Amino acid sequence: xxxxxxKSSEARAAPxxxxxxxxxxxxxxxxxxxxxxxxxxxxxxxxxSPAPRVVGLDYRRPFQLDERxxxxxxxxxxxxxxxxxxxxxxxxxxxAVLHAAFRTNPTPDLELxxxxxxxxxxxxxxxxxxxxxRQLVVASSTMLYGPHPDNPNFLTESHPLxxxxxxxxxxxxxxxxxxxxxxxxxHPDAEVTVLRPCWIMGPAYWNHVVRYFxxxxxxxxxxxxxxxxxxxxxxxxxxxxxALLHPQPGIYNVVGRGVLPLSMLLRLGGRRVLPLxxxxxxxxxxxxxxxxxxxxxAAFYDYLRYLWVxxxxxxxxAFGEPAYTTKEAWIAFVSSRRMRRYR
Amino acid sequence: xxxxxxxERRIExxxxxxxxxxxxxxxxxxxxxxxxxxDDLRDEIRxxxxxxxxxxxxxxxxPRRSGWEVLLExxxxxxxxxxxxxxxxxxxxxxxxxxxxRRARPILDFLFEHYWRVDLAGLEQLPEQGPCLIVxxxxxxxxxxxLLLSHAIEQRHPSxxxxxxxxxxxxxxxxxxxxxxxxxxxxxxxxxxAARLLAAGHFVIVFPEGAxxxxxxxxxxxxxxxxxxxxxxxVALETGAPLVPVGIVGAEEVHPVLFKWHAPxxxxxxxxxxxxxxxxxxxPLGVVPLPSKWVIRIGRPISFAGVASGAATDELLLSRxxxxxRGKIQALVRRGLEARESIxx
Numbered sequence: 001x002x003x004x005x006x007k008s009s010e011a012r013a014a015p016x017x018x019x020x021x022x023x024x025x026x027x028x029x030x031x032x033x034x035x036x037x038x039x040x041x042x043x044x045x046x047x048x049s050p051a052p053r054v055v056g057l058d059y060r061r062p063f064q065l066d067e068r069x070x071x072x073x074x075x076x077x078x079x080x081x082x083x084x085x086x087x088x089x090x091x092x093x094x095x096a097v098l099h100a101a102f103r104t105n106p107t108p109d110l111e112l113x114x115x116x117x118x119x120x121x122x123x124x125x126x127x128x129x130x131x132x133x134r135q136l137v138v139a140s141s142t143m144l145y146g147p148h149p150d151n152p153n154f155l156t157e158s159h160p161l162x163x164x165x166x167x168x169x170x171x172x173x174x175x176x177x178x179x180x181x182x183x184x185x186x187h188p189d190a191e192v193t194v195l196r197p198c199w200i201m202g203p204a205y206w207n208h209v210v211r212y213f214x215x216x217x218x219x220x221x222x223x224x225x226x227x228x229x230x231x232x233x234x235x236x237x238x239x240x241x242x243a244l245l246h247p248q249p250g251i252y253n254v255v256g257r258g259v260l261p262l263s264m265l266l267r268l269g270g271r272r273v274l275p276l277x278x279x280x281x282x283x284x285x286x287x288x289x290x291x292x293x294x295x296x297x298a299a300f301y302d303y304l305r306y307l308w309v310x311x312x313x314x315x316x317x318a319f320g321e322p323a324y325t326t327k328e329a330w331i332a333f334v335s336s337r338r339m340r341r342y343r
Numbered sequence: 344x345x346x347x348x349x350x351e352r353r354i355e356x357x358x359x360x361x362x363x364x365x366x367x368x369x370x371x372x373x374x375x376x377x378x379x380x381x382d383d384l385r386d387e388i389r390x391x392x393x394x395x396x397x398x399x400x401x402x403x404x405x406p407r408r409s410g411w412e413v414l415l416e417x418x419x420x421x422x423x424x425x426x427x428x429x430x431x432x433x434x435x436x437x438x439x440x441x442x443x444x445r446r447a448r449p450i451l452d453f454l455f456e457h458y459w460r461v462d463l464a465g466l467e468q469l470p471e472q473g474p475c476l477i478v479x480x481x482x483x484x485x486x487x488x489x490l491l492l493s494h495a496i497e498q499r500h501p502s503x504x505x506x507x508x509x510x511x512x513x514x515x516x517x518x519x520x521x522x523x524x525x526x527x528x529x530x531x532x533x534x535x536x537a538a539r540l541l542a543a544g545h546f547v548i549v550f551p552e553g554a555x556x557x558x559x560x561x562x563x564x565x566x567x568x569x570x571x572x573x574x575x576x577x578v579a580l581e582t583g584a585p586l587v588p589v590g591i592v593g594a595e596e597v598h599p600v601l602f603k604w605h606a607p608x609x610x611x612x613x614x615x616x617x618x619x620x621x622x623x624x625x626x627p628l629g630v631v632p633l634p635s636k637w638v639i640r641i642g643r644p645i646s647f648a649g650v651a652s653g654a655a656t657d658e659l660l661l662s663r664x665x666x667x668x669r670g671k672i673q674a675l676v677r678r679g680l681e682a683r684e685s686i687x688x
Contacts, residue, residue, distance in 0.1 A: 149516035152535035153437055223518025227438050227525075259436055261522065278518070306516065307531075327433075 024245045025095035025135060026052055029088070031076070031124060032101030033058040033065065036205055037139050040237040041098060041244070042069060052245075055092045057085070058101070076101055076120030077112065085127030096135035096244055099124045105208045106169035108294035117172040118179070125183045128190060135191045137243045142198040142253055143167075144174050147226070147306035154311035157196070157251040167299035191249040195239055198255045198310055201329040202233030203336030208293060208300070214337055218266055219285070222275040224305040227259040232324035232332060239319040248318050255312035256326040262304055268327070269334040278305065437507060437540070438525035444505070447527055451494040454487075458634050459593060462682065463495050465641030472502050474541040474584040475644075477548045478575050480567055480672055481556030482594040484617060486510050486529065487632065489548055492591065492639065493528055496546065506546030509537070511554050513614075534574050541582040548589075551575045551665075558615070560602055564595040565680060567673050573661045576668065580661075585644040588668060590675025593637030596686050598622070635686050638679035642671055 028045060032038040033056045042054055046066055056069040065071060072088045074081055088094070101124075102117055121138070128136050145155045146162040163174040177194065184192040199209050212218065231254055239254045266273050276284070278301070285297035293299065316322065324332060434440045455461050469475060477496075482488060489508030497505040509532035514520050516531075530536050532549065540547045550556060551570040559568070579586040603615035604623075621629035645668070650660070 150512060150531075150533070152533045152539075153530065154535070154539060156535075221518075223522070225522035225525075227434070259434065259438070261434060261438060261440075261525075263522070264434070 024052070025247075027055065027092060027094050028052050028096045028098065028244055029055040029057060029092070029094040030098045030100065031057040031074070032099070032139075033062045033069075033071075035100045035102060035104060035139075036200070036207075036233070037237065037240055038098065038100035040233070041100070041240045042066070044237055044241045045244070053092075055088065055094055057088070076123055077115040081120065082123040082126040082130070085123060086130040089127055089131035089133060094131065094133060096137070096247070097124065097128055097133050098137045098139075098240065098244055100139040100240075102139060102173070103169060104206075106167070106293040106295065106299075108291065110168050110294050113169060113294075114172050117169065118175045121176040122179055122183075125180065129183070129187055133190065135193075135244075135247050137193045137195065137240065138176075138180060139240070140173060140177055140194050140196045141170075142196045142255065142308065142310040143170050143303065144177065144196065145308050145310065146170065147302045147308045149306050151307050153227075153307060154309055155253075156311045157253060157314055164299055164302060166295050166302075167293075168295055169293070170299075191247050193243045193247065193249055194251040195243055195315075196251065196253050196310065197231050197236045197239070198229050198253070199231070200233050200236050201230040201333040203332060205233045205333075210333070212300070213265075213269070213333070215271075217272045217274050219274045219276055219281055220262065220266070221278040221281055221301055221305045224278070225261045225263045226305060226307050227261055227309050228265060228304075229255050229259050229309050229326045230329040230333075231256045231322065231326075232329035235322035235324055235329075238323075239315065242319045250314070250318070252315035252318055253310040253312045254315050254319070255310050256322050256324055256329050257312070257316075258325040258327055259309055260326055260330070265330055268330060434526070437528075437530050437536075439505070439507070439528045440526040443523075443526035444528070448494070451490065452498075455491055455494060455498075458632075459491070459597075459637040461491065461495065461593075461637040461639060463499065463639045463641075466496070466499050468641045468643055469496065469500055469546075469587055470585055470644065473504065473544040473546050474582060475506075475546045476537070476541060476575060476579050476582075476584045476586045477506060477546060477589055478586060478668060478672065479548060479550055479589040479591050480565075480676055481550035481552040482559065482564070482591065483597050484557050484600075485598070485632075486514065486524065487597055488591045488594040489529065489550070490527060491594075491637070492548055492589065493546075495639065504546060506548050507540055508548040509550060511557060513554070534578055537574070537578045538582060541578065541584045549575050551668075558603070559595070559600070561595070561599040564599075565592070565676050567669050567676070570665050570669050573658075573665045576661055576664045579645075580647050580650065583647070585646055586668070587644045588642040588671045588675055590640045590642070590672055590677075590679045591637070592639070592676055592679035592683060593635045593686075596635035597632040599633070636683055636688050638682050640675045640679045640682075642675050645671070 030038050030042055033042070038058075039062070042056065043066070045052055045054055046068055051068065054069045056065065056071045057074045058071075059073065059075040061071055061073070070092060074084055074088065078084075089097070099121060101120060103113055107113055125136070142155070144161045144163055145151065145159055146164045148162060152159075161174045161177055163170040165171075180192065180194065184190060201210070201213075235256065236254055239252070243252075260268075263273065281301060282297045285301070289295060289297040289300065469477075477492070479488065479492060486508065489510065493506040493508045497503065505528050507528050507530045510524050510529040511532060515524065515529065530540065532553070537547055537549065551574065552568045553571050555568040559566070575586070578584075598617065598619050600617040600619055602618050604618050605615050608614065608616040616623070619629065621631070623629065650664075
């Protein structure tokens with residue numbers, strides 16, 4: 001354990017040493033205070049000494065917001081959000097922006113999701129250009145590569161984003177990343193970091209994916225057993241924090257080390273598994289899935305059928321070794337929810 | 344009233360003799376020895392009493408459960424064993440599972456030694472250690488050839504590493520086949536995977552004929568098809584891994600495809616339905632492979648050290664090298680056919 005710790009601290013020290021011309025920003029704006037990443041990164045930033053000044057942007061004030069956060073009400077779905085954002089950025093002298101205002105769970109309101117995720121991000125980009133923000137960090141996901149039968153075992157950052165035809169949230173974010181790539185090509189002086197975490201697991205994180213893994217009986221497409229990977233919530237937040245404090249432009253997958261097949265994960269979690277023929281599963285799950293996410297069940301269950309494991313080497317080199325492997329992240333989640341049945 | 348310090352004194356008195364008997368702190372070697380001894384003891388206890396305890400527990404539980412529950416649990420266990428769900432909880436990054444392999448090895452051994460009586464020669468041609476790209480001819484719809492070749496190399500080669508074999512897309516994404524093959528070391532055939540495996544120093548078995556090789560009918564047997572788009576050569580050039588040609592004889596007769604039946608297959612969404620002397624006729628029994636005699640010949644490794652580094656982009660050179668490689672494997676196959684007296688011996 002001791003050697004592990006020293007190794008990881010070395011790995012973490014490395015990026016700081018390789019830091020380029022950019023230094024840590026003094027004022028950081030975070031959009032999406034209700035998102036896990038926005039909230040988590042803010043609390044990590046404020047725990048530092050000296051803490052950078054943090055400007056929080058959201059459409060309403062969260063219940064418990066640290067008084068050190070300068071809150072501004074911005075609705076990214078409004079047509080004039082970009083002007084409002086640019087004003088705030090100028091007024092607060094913002095140097096870096098973390099854009100994390102994305103849906104934690106896709107909602108049946110497809111239009112609103114699209115307005116928020118794609119157009120809202122466009123507003124953020126435009127405001128960054130207008131206010132001459134030099135650093136933009138965007139929260140994406142490895143789900144954007146999409147589960148496809150013809151994926152290689154490890155997807156690198158240069159792999160095309162094919163998404164999933166049924167998953168509207170993924171589709172919106174693929175569009176967002178395309179717009180972002182265009183935008184950053186047009187604004188070469190802005191340092192854009194895109195972080196693509198895989199499925200996040202941990203004691204505190206909760207979304208529709210975690211909800212599936214917390215079900216008492218997990219339905220599973222029969223005959224398929226893809227390799228899955230997780231990243232622990234602490235590792236994901238640490239990567240975002242480091243991306244903000246030690247700017248390294250580029251696209252990075254943020255994943256834990258190691259992979260595990262779905263069946264083995266569920267078994268490790270001591271779960272009851274209900275394998276169903278995919279056609280039947282999709283029939284049964286059609287209406288619940290439509291009601292919850294607005295998408296047919298394939299939008300989620302295809303991620304449990306085909307391979308979409310991302311290669312994290314670039315991210316590990318840039319942001320340091322993750323503290324948790326896939327298995328450890330899963331066990332952290334399982335033990336926090338006391339799901340394991342000891343027999 | 345009692346002395347307030349009496350209790351402490353009592354404790355002191357009790358502690359003294361113990362302290363006198365305490366040995367000095369053991370040295371590092373002693374600790375290790377002790378730890379080993381304890382580990383051995385624990386293993387022994389587990390071995391001896393584990394089974395008995397499990398039995399006792401099940402007997403204890405038995406009266407409280409209804410017959411249905413017992414039956415269901417037994418069924419679940421049985422199905423679980425079939426589906427190889429009892430596993431180590433660890434797989435490597437391509438999904439190979441040591442526990443599943445340990446179960447499969449006796450079966451593969453039986454197939455290798457007694458069922459197909461594989462005659463293997465040229466193992467010394469393989470390098471001592473990876474990376475190494477093994478290129479073989481493909482035959483049959485099911486990947487027996489990849490499975491057996493990787494098993495043979497694992498068992499007979501001094502390095503003892505298990506080569507990964509490439510599996511066609513359609514099989515690697517087919518339900519039930521994918522989990523099983525991935526656990527046994529199968530990897531979806533694509534250039535990214537080959538590059539990654541070779542960079543990690545693995546032995547990789549590829550079949551450049553791809554689906555065309557698998558879809559041959561019986562009268563075309565042992566005629567090597569076009570070699571894809573030169574992916575194998577390109578990867579070997581890019582990674583600098585030595586390339587070893589291998590000819591496999593015998594796998595073509597395992598399921599002799601008389602003709603491809605298209606009409607019912609299209610309705611089912613398959614490319615074609617292979618018709619063998621046994622397959623649709625005998626139903627599921629027809630899937631049992633025939634016990635042909637196998638011959639595997641491993642050729643001399645081909646090194647691309649002399650080829651310029653920019654050759655990976657020279658398409659004409661690539662296609663020439665590709666044809667050369669195909670010729671070499673075809674020659675190995677011919678040698679294998681000559682070594683065999685008949686299909687069955």
